[in-house]
Amino acid sequence: MAGRIEDYAIIGDLQTAALVHRNGSIDWLCLPRFDSGACFAALLGGEDHGFWQLAPTGHNATPRRQYVKDSLVLETEWETPSGTVRVTDFMPQRDHRPDVVRIVEGLSGRVQMHGQLRLRFDYGSVVPWVRRVDGTRVAVAGPDSVWFGVEGDVHTYGEDFTTHSEFTVGKGDKVAFVMSWHPSHEPRPKLIHPYKALEQSLKGWRKWADRCSYDGPWRDEVVRSLITLKALTYAPTGGIVAAATTSLPEEIGGVRNWDYRFCWLRDSTLTLSALLASGYTREASEWRDWLLRAVAGDPADLQIMYGLAGERRLPEMLLPWLPGYEDSSPVRIGNAAVEQLQLDVYGEVMDSLYLARTAGMPIKKHAWNFQRSLMDFLESNWRDPDEGLWEIRGPRRHFTHSKVMAWVAADRAVRTVEAVPELKGDLDKWRAMRDEVHREVCEKGYDPERNTFTQYYGSAELDAATLLIPQVGFLPADDPRVVGTVDAVRRELEHGGFVRRYSTGMGADESVDGLPGDEGAFLACSFWLADALAETGRNDEAVEVFERLLSLRNDVGLLAEEWDPAAGRQLGNFPQAFSHVGLVNTAMRLARSAKGDTTEADVTIRG
Incomplete structure (x- = not known):
């Protein structure tokens, strides 16, 4: 066992x-x-x-x-x-x-x-x-x-x-x-020399770690997380897998067991930010290039995830001969969520390429032509419902985060042309789209009685993804609606001192995603809470949440996707890139906040 x-x-x-x-x-x-x-x-x-x-x-x-x-x-x-x-x-x-x-x-x-x-x-x-x-x-x-x-x-x-x-x-x-x-x-391979291989491996890893430019608080924790991200990189293409495993459960004995051995667009901007802010421009460039190759093609066919080399077909299968981790079945390989419509990925692609440009990466003309095609598609389709950031296997809805990311796409398109006039684009149309999305989200995705943004239009449910609203620049951190959202998420999605992604309920009839069971506190979202607290001026509380998150790492500094506060154990696929990206970005944000320093890195993350 x-x-x-x-x-x-x-x-x-x-x-x-x-x-x-x-x-x-x-x-x-x-x-x-x-x-x-x-x-x-x-x-x-x-x-x-x-x-x-x-x-x-x-x-x-x-x-x-x-x-x-x-x-x-x-x-x-x-x-x-x-x-x-x-x-x-x-x-x-x-x-x-x-x-x-x-x-x-x-x-x-x-x-x-x-x-x-x-x-x-x-x-x-x-x-x-x-x-x-x-x-x-x-x-x-x-x-x-x-x-x-x-x-x-x-x-x-x-x-x-x-x-x-x-x-x-x-x-x-x-x-x-x-x-x-x-x-x-x-033919039979020649076995390597084990002791020479050890010497070379240590030399190679130390040389790589020495490139880390971050020298602030929690440096050891940041370097360990960066090494973990490097370990999850598929070097031939630059793609970074979400985790090294499949089917480690979000609830022991439950059915929320997914294959994470693929590359998600959802992670792209935050991953690029972590790599660039820590001095790993080559890895950031390789990830950007992987992204461009993976998404190339008809914008209507943009997927939420791809294979290690950009493969599109990731059919989901069950392995009935495996009983699952602690009898958490089924065991799955492949991921059917690849077939979902998630409008947020258009914003994530546009934001990633905007961040790459502002960081000084060379502009690729074919990339801008593709981005214009993305905007043509999104301008006609952003009003549609989708499955949302969390790959909910239920009815399509008008998810607030998806609409916010549609705003991000339009905003980054406008900013790019304003900064680089030789890159042509329909500024009037994009500005009009940006304004329309903003108005609709503030009207339909916001609950004035509770002073919080909700998970989807007309819903009473909350979503930790709304914590990203100030980070992407949709509203300033001191806006009362942002402060209210941070407080509401912290209060209503709190789970053992951390936060859930959203309200799952305890059964299929109660669950927003239609799946039976529950899940733990989501670690990436808990890092977002620390970020949001820092942005809204509550640095001491932000540091407290962050250090509590650090205490969840195992004895060699690794984090899974989730944490079960009741059982005091990690849950989900392992080690989880999204969790370690969150650790790196939050450590750097808190270090800047402690100095009262708003750097260009902050600006590009928030837009």
Whole structure:
């Protein structure tokens, strides 16, 4: 059975990632990409669905673990009655193929170790054929091939379709394991040198972390979150996945289980802001270029998410042989929300490209032509209802946030032409659209009796996305309607000191999204609350919320999507890019607020 979500750490090679439990078991790994089938899927089932554990024999004490400073190299140490041992786990940044390296080192005394490698391809459904080849084991099934080699004095044997390893390490002894995937039709790969790979990995990560330009409060927390965002990047294209996992539940035992191994347009502006503000202009440029390639085409076909390389078809399927994390079923791969209409994405694309331009990225003429086409479509369609930011699987509505983002699209189009006259556009039409959207939202999306913006026109429900109204520049932070919205969201969506996305109710008939069950506090929205409090002049309260959010990170600094205040545990897919983007942006905003400094970074975020 998998452990708590916060019991896991991530290692990765910028094309895929593995989750390592504190007990030394790798319980999740998709090869060769984030969105490929998993060869270790115990996270969503049990040991029969694939895992790889290295740990002291018969020792159940909780180990200590940490990342080597400014890296994605994980160290786990066990103190046993007979001695102390360390396991170092990492995935070298990829040249040709994915590798997982695990190095066992004796620190004191003598420790008996045991390893179990149980490969199960295609999300735990396929048992490979394993054979020995010149002292190395190879597992093959269909298109997948994994080679497993050991450097050191280790006895390995096969039993119950599992490769077992037995060995003892004394002080100074080292044993290295290397697991390499490659297509089964290709020749045998040459296994990498584990110790050279470790040296190169540490050097590469530290060099990358040194590029961080942020030097304010909470720097260590910011750098760890930036490293996590880098780990969720698909390097060949620059796309950033929402999370490394699928189907980790928003409610234990519930049905709100989605596949997050794709790239959402929803995240684009906030991700660009975090990267640019921390000095990672190259990564921001790669993300911008991914965005342009992904959305190219007919503006009417703009999707809310795309695959790692901009793929459009992400069909949703159920995996009935997996019982789900703590029996939270169904387990899904793919995401049917890709078929939804979400008008907010037009504003997010326009805002992202506006932010890129104001940050000094070169203007691409073809990009502006596409943006004009986006505006032509939006000008004719912004009045339509949609499914909204949160991918609600229910009837289409006139979501307030969607309309605000339509205003953002028009506003950024106007601002772009005003700042760069050589970029032609119909300013009169865009200004008129901007004014019309603004009037309608203030009339239909605002409840004057409660002094708050609501989730959708005519609704009494609230939505934490309305906290972004001052950030995008729709209204100034000192507007009474903004202050009232912040207070209402904080009061009515409060959940254990944090905030929900919206009111879910406790059953399908009561739930705004038509799905049974509940969910935890949404961490990205809780970071938005801290931002909104700072913007409305309540810096001390903002810092209090932010530091409370920091306390939710696990022992290696990682956050999932949500938090269950009652059970005191993380929920949802992990680690979650949206949560870590929120951490970075809020830390920087609070640092500026503390100095009384409104910089250009603030202006571009708010518009």
